[in-house]
Amino acid sequence: MGMIYIMLVVSLVIALFFLASFFWATKSGQFDDDYTPSVRILFDDESTQNSNNQIENKQIDGNSEV
Amino acid sequence: MKEKTCYHCGDEVIGKGIIFDQKSFCCNGCKSVYQLLKDTNLTNFYRMESNAGAKPTLSNQHKYAFLEVETIRDKFMDYKDEKSARVTLFLPQIHCSSCIYLLENLTKIEPTVLSCQVNFAKREVAIIFDPKKITLAKLALLLDRIGYAPNFGNRSATEKKIDKQFLYKLGIAGFAFGSIMLWSFPEYLGVKSDDPAIRNFTSYLSFAISIPVIFYSASEYFISAFKALRYKSLNLDVPITIGIIALYLQSTYSILIGDGPGYMDSFAGFIFFLLIGKWFQNKTYKTLSFERDYTSYFPVAVTRLVQFDKGEKEEIIEIEELKERDKIIIRNEEIIPCDSTLLSENTKIDYSFVTGESNPIHKQKGDFIYAGGKLLGQRIELKVEKESNRSHLTQLWNDIKTTKKKTSGFLYQNKLSIYFLSILLIIAAISAGVWVFIDLTRVTQIVVAILIVACPCALALSAPFTFGNVMRLLGRKGLYLKNTAVIEKLNTITDIVFDKTGTLTNGANQHIEFVGDNLTNPQFDALYCLANSSTHPLSRSIVQYLRSKKIVSNYPIHGFTEISGKGISGSINACAIRIGNAEFTNQKELDSNETSTFILIQNGENISKGRFVFTSELRDGIEDLMHKLSGYNLHVLSGDRDKDKVLLEQIFPKNSRLLFEQTPKNKLDYIDGLKKIGKHVLMVGDGLNDAGALGIADVGIAVSEDVFRFTPSSDAIIEATKLWQLDKLLLLSNFSQTVLKICLAFSLTYNLIGLSFAISGNLTPLIAAILMPISSITVVIISTFLVYFKK
Numbered sequence: 001m002g003m004i005y006i007m008l009v010v011s012l013v014i015a016l017f018f019l020a021s022f023f024w025a026t027k028s029g030q031f032d033d034d035y036t037p038s039v040r041i042l043f044d045d046e047s048t049q050n051s052n053n054q055i056e057n058k059q060i061d062g063n064s065e066v
Numbered sequence: 067m068k069e070k071t072c073y074h075c076g077d078e079v080i081g082k083g084i085i086f087d088q089k090s091f092c093c094n095g096c097k098s099v100y101q102l103l104k105d106t107n108l109t110n111f112y113r114m115e116s117n118a119g120a121k122p123t124l125s126n127q128h129k130y131a132f133l134e135v136e137t138i139r140d141k142f143m144d145y146k147d148e149k150s151a152r153v154t155l156f157l158p159q160i161h162c163s164s165c166i167y168l169l170e171n172l173t174k175i176e177p178t179v180l181s182c183q184v185n186f187a188k189r190e191v192a193i194i195f196d197p198k199k200i201t202l203a204k205l206a207l208l209l210d211r212i213g214y215a216p217n218f219g220n221r222s223a224t225e226k227k228i229d230k231q232f233l234y235k236l237g238i239a240g241f242a243f244g245s246i247m248l249w250s251f252p253e254y255l256g257v258k259s260d261d262p263a264i265r266n267f268t269s270y271l272s273f274a275i276s277i278p279v280i281f282y283s284a285s286e287y288f289i290s291a292f293k294a295l296r297y298k299s300l301n302l303d304v305p306i307t308i309g310i311i312a313l314y315l316q317s318t319y320s321i322l323i324g325d326g327p328g329y330m331d332s333f334a335g336f337i338f339f340l341l342i343g344k345w346f347q348n349k350t351y352k353t354l355s356f357e358r359d360y361t362s363y364f365p366v367a368v369t370r371l372v373q374f375d376k377g378e379k380e381e382i383i384e385i386e387e388l389k390e391r392d393k394i395i396i397r398n399e400e401i402i403p404c405d406s407t408l409l410s411e412n413t414k415i416d417y418s419f420v421t422g423e424s425n426p427i428h429k430q431k432g433d434f435i436y437a438g439g440k441l442l443g444q445r446i447e448l449k450v451e452k453e454s455n456r457s458h459l460t461q462l463w464n465d466i467k468t469t470k471k472k473t474s475g476f477l478y479q480n481k482l483s484i485y486f487l488s489i490l491l492i493i494a495a496i497s498a499g500v501w502v503f504i505d506l507t508r509v510t511q512i513v514v515a516i517l518i519v520a521c522p523c524a525l526a527l528s529a530p531f532t533f534g535n536v537m538r539l540l541g542r543k544g545l546y547l548k549n550t551a552v553i554e555k556l557n558t559i560t561d562i563v564f565d566k567t568g569t570l571t572n573g574a575n576q577h578i579e580f581v582g583d584n585l586t587n588p589q590f591d592a593l594y595c596l597a598n599s600s601t602h603p604l605s606r607s608i609v610q611y612l613r614s615k616k617i618v619s620n621y622p623i624h625g626f627t628e629i630s631g632k633g634i635s636g637s638i639n640a641c642a643i644r645i646g647n648a649e650f651t652n653q654k655e656l657d658s659n660e661t662s663t664f665i666l667i668q669n670g671e672n673i674s675k676g677r678f679v680f681t682s683e684l685r686d687g688i689e690d691l692m693h694k695l696s697g698y699n700l701h702v703l704s705g706d707r708d709k710d711k712v713l714l715e716q717i718f719p720k721n722s723r724l725l726f727e728q729t730p731k732n733k734l735d736y737i738d739g740l741k742k743i744g745k746h747v748l749m750v751g752d753g754l755n756d757a758g759a760l761g762i763a764d765v766g767i768a769v770s771e772d773v774f775r776f777t778p779s780s781d782a783i784i785e786a787t788k789l790w791q792l793d794k795l796l797l798l799s800n801f802s803q804t805v806l807k808i809c810l811a812f813s814l815t816y817n818l819i820g821l822s823f824a825i826s827g828n829l830t831p832l833i834a835a836i837l838m839p840i841s842s843i844t845v846v847i848i849s850t851f852l853v854y855f856k857k
Contacts, residue, residue: 011245032185033188
């Protein structure tokens with residue numbers, strides 16, 4: 001029966017993990033805008049065809065600073 | 067004639083327009099945006115939504131010059147270091163997915179921009195750029211050129227944090243609700259373990275995670291109830307708080323004596339549902355600003371002329387630093403920031419932002435010019451008479467602040483909660499009295515059970531969901547409310563006061579008349595040809611007017627010239643024609659308050675003169691609307707002279723009051739007077755001259771051609787094209803009261819069922835756990851269905 005205690009604690013830890021990820025998501029602004037990302041995902045990434053690697057790299061750099 | 071639309075912005079192309087790449091454009095601005103997009107391989111922009119472009123306005127180089135001044139620029143920057151700088155700009159023109167596509171690909175147009183991310187809901191872009199290669203001023207100009215002019219007004223940043231706090235509260239309540247329910251599962255099934263230690267363990271776990279719920283998630287309700295009690299009044303939060311506390315203490319007690327987790331699951335679920343209701347109610351229109359004041363419309367900085375060794379020097383300073391007697395320069399399309407006198411010759415000023423009147427006003431050298439007007443034409447020099455914060459406009463604004471709206475404290479629910487609480491206490495007292503004789507030991511338990519089950523959770527949810535749904539529905543029909551409390555106020559309205567100019571009438575919906583010499587048909591034909599070659603808005607109106615008279619022609623024009631600010635000329639079939647202002651056509655202006663375009667046709671010795679007079683017309687459907695609104699007392703307060711009195715008398719019901727030549731202060735006092743005799747007033751206005759009236763009325767609705775542009779602070783914003791539906795919108799808002807009553811009936815029924823369990827001493831945690839969510843969900847479903855099926 002001692003197993004049940006471990007299971008209870010595990011369930012709490014898992015729930016706490018999700019709570020923490022929710023907090024993190026809120027804090028990092030993921031709920032600030034619930035429309036733009038749904039549109040953004042549909043854009044074709046043309047910059048690869050353009051072989052304009054310089055711009056591409058800059059874009060990645062820029063995003064990581066946000 | 068088939069009407070063409072601009073490939074970029076979708077506006078009608080007048081005349082030939084500009085043909086480029088086999089596509090027609092309405093103006094050079096649209097064409098150059100297309101060219102830019104084509105050169106950078108971004109033509110997907112047009113594939114996503116047709117005619118999606120925003121029409122660029124003609125801005126001069128100096129528009130963003132103030133951003134070159136370091137102290138001003140740094141105010142707008144979020145972050146800056148050697149390699150990169152980040153700025154968040156508000157672009158009111160963002161309106162569709164194509165806009166997002168274009169802006170997020172800004173790096174392709176301007177490689178010095180490192181990244182650009184759009185927040186559609188707020189109409190903001192966060193741009194990271196290389197400050198060494200491009201300045202903020204150039205960036206702003208680039209955005210302006212592609213049709214997204216950034217707005218550098220004051221924007222509040224405080225609401226963001228509150229929003230997040232609320233999400234944390236909701237998250238914790240949800241987490242606790244789920245976990246406690248999981249651990250209570252054996253209780254639901256009635257499974258009794260041989261080992262009471264497990265039950266105790268889960269109980270204490272539940273207790274532990276309920277602590278942040280009561281002290282953090284539920285704190286708003288306690289604070290609100292406490293405030294109400296301190297002012298010796300009641301609101302719905304008082305019975306809710308009593309219920310929450312009873313629920314929590316009972317459960318804690320039950321856990322401490324080793325009698326299982328009690329009602330902890332109901333408790334956490336209850337808080338969770340309440341917070342969801344609040345979240346639903348608070349999801350308002352982030353993009354619309356109801357509190358924006360005039361400062362966000364004013365420029366941030368202005369060009370001042372300072373005496374220098376030899377002559378004068380221009381320098382850019384912030385508005386706040388302007389002193390009396392300073393000389394300033396205002397350029398075309400710029401706003402005049404302070405009361406001043408005109409040092410230059412003639413000019414035209416558009417006061418539509420202040421008065422709602424879109425016809426520009428002529429000013430001459432030495433005239434006094436009030437702040438808030440927009441310059442139309444060549445640059446002018448002004449002498450500052452009063453500092454910006456002491457100007458006429460600012461004084462008007464401060465008047466409003468001092469006569470701030472008193473909240474009437476009327477809330478249907480608050481009235482209800484008084485009855486609710488007294489009945490609840492009576493029932494509890496009677497049951498306690500009865501149970502004293504049955505079983506003395508159970509009296510406390512019964513009273514607590516009654517308080518728990520009577521907790522008006524469903525009641526508390528019905529209002530946010532009903533009002534929230536109605537608010538969303540109204541928004542879809544073009545009436546945007548500041549918050550849900552406005553709905554309740556709308557339902558008590560007895561009097562409606564209208565402003566005339568810009569509200570009942572419309573600047574764009576113009577009535578045109580030709581006054582002057584009798585013209586022959588060929589002469590009209592020639593006029594049509596000439597006007598058709600110009601893209602000036604007045605020429606466009608003339609073309610449309612002539613077209614409605616079935617005058618359409620296409621002759622070659624010789625020597626076409628367009629002089630901006632004056633007019634156009636050309637010769638057709640040996641007639642020399644001029645269309646333009648009075649001076650340009652050698653005529654005299656009769657009435658400076660009249661908007662007219664003069665014409666001159668010269669055919670050898672034969673000279674014909676005349677003018678097209680533009681008068682504003684009532685908006686479509688206003689006449690019908692007034693008829694439908696006859697159940698209310700109607701009033702009109704107009705700042706104009708009474709030239710339209712006859713027209714208005716015809717369409718307004720007989721008992722309406724029509725007042726003319728009203729100053730902003732008059733309007734404010736009139737509404738205050740109505741309120742003092744017990745009327746509930748709805749004010750419908752548009753310009754800043756109505757701001758006082760809108761502020762003091764029970765409900766102020768600002769009419770706007772474009773809801774994202776400036777509107778005076780108000781309780782609601784209505785799209786100008788939807789004003790004719792005002793009666794329907796009011797009816798819809800009134801319908802919310804019916805829905806609320808139905809929900810009320812349901813939630814009270816559930817309360818009665820629960821009470822019968824409680825009084826008879828049968829309220830187990832299991833029954834509470836079933837009743838509570840069922841009643842809440844029923845109410846939410848009912849309110850949603852009723853509102854959406856009404857329409």
